[in-house]
Amino acid sequence: MRVTTIHGTRDIRLEDRPAPTIDAPTDAIVKVVASCICGSDLWPYRGENQITAGDPIGHEMVGVVEEVGSAVTSFRPGDFVIVPFCHSDNTCPHCRAGMSSGCENVGITKGGQGEYAKVTQAEGSLVKTDGMPDESVIPSLLTLSDVMATGWHAAVAANVRPGSTAVVVGDGAVGLCGVLAAAQLGAERVVAMSRHEPRQKIATEFGATHLVAERGEDGEQQILDLTDGVGADAVLECVGTDQSMRTAFNIARPGSTVGFVGVPHGVELPVGRMFSRNVGLAGGMAPVRTYLPELLDLTMKGAINPGLVFDLTLPLDEVAEGYRAMDERRAIKVLLQP
Amino acid sequence: MRVTTIHGTRDIRLEDRPAPTIDAPTDAIVKVVASCICGSDLWPYRGENQITAGDPIGHEMVGVVEEVGSAVTSFRPGDFVIVPFCHSDNTCPHCRAGMSSGCENVGITKGGQGEYAKVTQAEGSLVKTDGMPDESVIPSLLTLSDVMATGWHAAVAANVRPGSTAVVVGDGAVGLCGVLAAAQLGAERVVAMSRHEPRQKIATEFGATHLVAERGEDGEQQILDLTDGVGADAVLECVGTDQSMRTAFNIARPGSTVGFVGVPHGVELPVGRMFSRNVGLAGGMAPVRTYLPELLDLTMKGAINPGLVFDLTLPLDEVAEGYRAMDERRAIKVLLQP
Known part of the structure; x- marks a missing residue:
């Protein structure tokens, strides 16, 4: 064969x-x-x-x-x-x-x-x-x-709740499925961090209510602005790099959870920030x-x-x-x- | 003054x-x-x-x-x-x-x-x-x-449920309060990892059903034996060192959460293991x-x-x-x- x-x-x-x-x-x-x-x-x-x-x-x-x-x-x-x-x-x-x-x-x-x-x-x-x-x-x-089950796992691990604000870091297929999952699980605002027009379009079809094209600090600031400085109720980390993980922790509100499903490559978790901000991490292989x-x-x-x-x-x-x-x-x- | x-x-x-x-x-x-x-x-x-x-x-x-x-x-x-x-x-x-x-x-x-x-x-x-x-x-x-609120936070963050097996890593005052919290929250088995007789005694008064005196791999093996190889349903990390954190992740069952409240010092989180075993981390300043x-x-x-x-x-x-x-x-x- x-x-x-x-x-x-x-x-x-x-x-x-x-x-x-x-x-x-x-x-x-x-x-x-x-x-x-x-x-x-x-x-x-x-x-x-x-x-x-x-x-x-x-x-x-x-x-x-x-x-x-x-x-x-x-x-x-x-x-x-x-x-x-x-x-x-x-x-x-x-x-x-x-x-x-x-x-x-x-x-x-x-x-x-x-x-x-x-x-x-x-x-x-x-x-x-x-x-x-x-x-x-x-x-x-x-x-x-x-891929869809993995995006779903990100949303479940991040504890997406009805009425909440969920942010998806990563616009690959898993991230797009994460958008779909967050919307299905009742998030009121679903923010897709994506700068690519075809991906933005699918994200919107999947239920994204907001698109953030900026990355790094600029993108993080946009999320904070969107949430009146509070941060996201749930963050779906769908990439697996150190930068995407940092962004995820920088935009997550105190007491929330980053749901991660991107196989981690070179990720060093910011344990001090996790502690001082009470931001948890959950997820893994779906x-x-x-x-x-x-x-x-x-x-x-x-x-x-x-x-x-x-x-x-x-x-x-x-x-x-x-x-x-x-x-x-x-x-x-x-x-x-x- | x-x-x-x-x-x-x-x-x-x-x-x-x-x-x-x-x-x-x-x-x-x-x-x-x-x-x-x-x-x-x-x-x-x-x-x-x-x-x-x-x-x-x-x-x-x-x-x-x-x-x-x-x-x-x-x-x-x-x-x-x-x-x-x-x-x-x-x-x-x-x-x-x-x-x-x-x-x-x-x-x-x-x-x-x-x-x-x-x-x-x-x-x-x-x-x-x-x-x-x-x-x-x-x-x-x-x-x-x-200290009691912090032990409580460890148990809440670790998602201690009625009928579950909770393990407390650390026999300082916070760890002992974690034992008390896990018992109050309905854990059926509360395992205190402690080798010091006076602390073991308080742990038992606080509701510990099992004591594990061994540390490192020997202690981890005891927890696995106690749980038929499954691992603990909830782990309370009440120390904040790299070794105690590693023990916590090594004994946590897939899908469970390590609740951490020890201010982290020199901790490098095992992100690969967290991913492959789906063990989350939650907690921080209570x-x-x-x-x-x-x-x-x-x-x-x-x-x-x-x-x-x-x-x-x-x-x-x-x-x-x-x-x-x-x-x-x-x-x-x-x-x-x-």
Whole structure:
């Protein structure tokens, strides 16, 4: 089968590899219907994460069950499923407590940017739709495997409340989904920090009531002005750099929480400021499976349309161009069709 | 009047200084009935904080109102009051949101280890008792000015829930008050990490159900064993060092929160672990005034007796010995009588 592999900095290839096989009774093989490139895939692409040359890449996908192991009883070949990027058994104490990304048997989708992928803990991880979904909804369903659930996690971790002012730092696909999540969770004012017109437009469609184009101190001042000097009730940090984290803490009001979902790179947390201002930090790797039933319901009834984050669709053969487009910010998020 | 001053490392003096005066209509002067030495006073005492030689020291006190400014209408001379270590107007957006330590007009008690102290924002800060309290309850009332409210804040920030397992890192007076708070908030298991027999005894009186004497990895392993490998539902970090913070994060279960109230010294937060395990951090300088009504009620009806943390009472004249006793861990917490 064809699968995307990474060989070094900015070296993405589509290669022929053996299709994955059932190795454990809890495994399932899913034929990919749609996958995509994650902002976090750009870290190894840019050489900022260690890689093993030749590793398959890609962890966001939806597809059709091809084969299941003997312990997988709720799914069968032909089911259309959303595959959470992190697999979980849905029975361990962490899953039961709603933190499925901390599952004792956690796994991660590998090679999702390909034709077939293996899901470990398939019984606990997969969520199926009622029959084959309409093609038009597939982009939105695809976002539920990671990016939309991650934006949702940022909003939940930041404790977005009805009537509050939420600020989203970062206008990547996760940040845009964070805007959508904050609006869904009832924030009265949702501020998107974005300077890119196409992203501003999606943010507005997703429910942003305010746009702040400035960065750094200027942007922070705008947030303070907007809130009469009080600061934001909730801040969603959706980047993962030291600068974005600092901005997040600089605009968060005392007693509030920064919800963070950007994989931290070079972040040094301002513990002294956190202490003196009583600003907390919560979040991390999103418990996708935990949120999936609710997000699937919202998507199927049309309450959210997170698939709007895809502004470029490419055949899998052109995956390398997809990476280039995202790296150069020519595309917000790239959907791949095998 | 006599007041305690700090002149350098381990150089504490009792000196004669002019009594404080009303400088603003929001001020009040309180005659000290009892004050005490805070664990955080030991940082400058040990030379680990910058000081200005000769500065008055001490921020925990109860006393009797001596004089009030013209804007202070709810208090008059003769009222017995608890003085939160941080003063707040109780009307600004942060106070109204329950984060009085983030007050736009925040102040801090200075020279509380003396005969008289000034309270800025007296109207919003002070809380009075019904008449003069019995002498026996004064130590407990004194703890409400800081240490008990701070332990409470750790438990609230860590989101201690009924039926949960809470672990308290640190067996200083704040940690012990954290044990008391976690038990009051309904934790089913309260684990005190303490190796000192007198502190273990108070922890047990305060509601600790388990004691862990080991530190570092051994202590962490004990917590994991106690929780079947899951980790604690809530962790109260009541020290403020890098080691205690690391222990806190190592024993917190995924999705839980470390509540921190120890002024951080040399702490580098493990942001990568926080992300991968979804363990949050919340807390900081306690909003004492916010908690005071509830804590005063619990104290007056005898539901809590936090004054047990005082194991040494000295006349103010012997304040330098009080610092030595706490520095050398001969005393848990020293009460000073002017």
